[in-house]
Amino acid sequence: MAGEAVETEKPYRVLILGAGFGGLYTAVYLSRFLGKHRPDVWVTVVDRRNYFLFTPMLHSVATGALEPRYVAHSIRKIFRKTRVHAHVGKIEGIDLENRQVRTTHRALPYDDLVIALGSETNFFGNLDLERRAFTLKNLEDAARVNNHIIRQFERAYWEENPEIKRGLLTFVVVGAGPTGVELAGEIYEYAHRELLRDFGRRITKDEIRVVLVEATGRILPSLPEKLSQEAIRRLESIGIEVMLGTRLESWDGTMVRLTSGSGFLASTLVWSAGVKTNPLVRELPLDKDPSGRIIVRSTLEARTMDHVWILGDNAHAIDPFEQKPYPPTAQTAVRQARVVAHNIAARLIKKPEITFAHRHVGGFVSIGDNYALLSAKQFTLTGILGWFLWNLVYINKLPIIRYRLFSTFGLFLKVFFERSTTEVDFCPEEEKQPIREAGRMAG
Ligand SMILES: Cc1cc2nc3c(=O)[nH]c(=O)nc-3n(C[C@H](O)[C@H](O)[C@H](O)COP(=O)(O)OP(=O)(O)OC[C@H]3O[C@@H](n4cnc5c(N)ncnc54)[C@H](O)[C@@H]3O)c2cc1C
Incomplete structure (x- = not known):
């Protein structure tokens, strides 16, 4: 993406919550899309773990086929050559009104917020x-x-x-x-x-x-x-x-x-x-579906709030081809990450935004x-x-x-x-x- 660099004294802060499939890829793409433009844009990724977990191979760890470190990749290493800063700490609260997020270490202000905090197991109250x-x-x-x-x-x-x-x-x-x-x-x-x-x-x-x-x-x-x-x-x-x-x-x-x-x-x-949305997301005062996922526009910005972008397991995004919500998968999260990163960068460098419309063509499953x-x-x-x-x-x-x-x-x-x-x-x-x-x- 090309665009004019804008000189400002105050940094423009993009805060990405979660370094899973949605958050990590948004950060990587955003860094790539911005390139050398807008050096005033600071990108921070917050996660309670200092690694990205490659869930599709988790069952291999559970059954002795792979050692844990083969599926857990250091986010500090992934971001080493990018403009992204890794903030490892637990997120304790998201304050949309005052545009800040509280972690175990400090309060982080933001201009754009990306929420990709994933889901947790649903025991349906049992x-x-x-x-x-x-x-x-x-x-x-x-x-x-x-x-x-x-x-x-x-x-x-x-x-x-x-x-x-x-x-x-x-x-x-x-x-x-x-x-x-x-x-x-x-x-x-x-x-x-x-x-x-x-x-x-x-x-x-x-x-x-x-x-x-x-x-x-x-x-x-x-x-x-x-x-x-x-x-x-x-x-x-x-x-x-x-x-x-x-x-x-x-x-x-x-x-x-x-x-x-x-x-x-x-x-x-x-x-x-079963899975259910992350509890921090369930508490947010935004439009949600019955399972607690936040309803987004086709650009993946929250339906009821600008500059708050949602993706992955936290987003209720409608598949325009099937007229039903996209499934909560890593594939969906990675594809959405590209769109979120594109749109944040596009707005910063005054380019047109794009919508998320991916046709689900199939799937894989390994059995033994x-x-x-x-x-x-x-x-x-x-x-x-x-x-x-x-x-x-x-x-x-x-x-x-x-x-x-x-x-x-x-x-x-x-x-x-x-x-x-x-x-x-x-x-x-x-x-x-x-x-x-x-x-x-x-x-
Ligand atoms: C065992 C398993 C196998 C899977 N296999 C596949 C597969 O084969 N194909 C496929 O497409 N999908 C698969 N999935 C689903 C896929 O992992 C998810 O859909 C995908 O990870 C969603 O991406 P996300 O970014 O929304 O959330 P995640 O990737 O879960 O990332 C969320 C991140 O937020 C962080 N976080 C959460 N709460 C906090 C907090 N309070 N403070 C700080 N950090 C926090 C977490 O540590 C995590 O890193 C599998 C899932 C599991 C569990």
């Missing part, structure tokens, strides 16, 4: 479940799941009671969106291909069970029906039990009860059946090792080729080449080397509530 169930939203969750799976194998190894042993080796994933399906597939591969080799003296293949529970009648609602059916076939063919049209009624750490009336022992349950389903327009691909493309597409999304290489290396490690079965638990005692609960109940 506090019992919230206390006990495992989730997969961040690196800590992935490490917990990984350690817990290994611990169940360690317990099962010495268990003499076959019923309890089977419960220890039953892994339930609730919610068959992409995260649930991918995680169930990875747990299955991990248990059968890796852990079974370590524990094979006293544990057999038939004692391990992976169950995927879904309340609706189909899995992967974002993919075409044909691919959803194909995914079920794949899951079942490798040995995962898919239970459709039934909800989780309760889980006390050992016993799973479903609304269909069935009940079985399982000492691991991962909840991936070396297999993925890919759908794009009329084109569908399954198997190892799909799996390879799935990985390339995601790795290609990483913001800097060094991390792309890093992740490609991680991928090769996953294909050619064994997964890790080491239980490394640095988690302080008080944070172990779900593990302790599950472990105690499971005996």
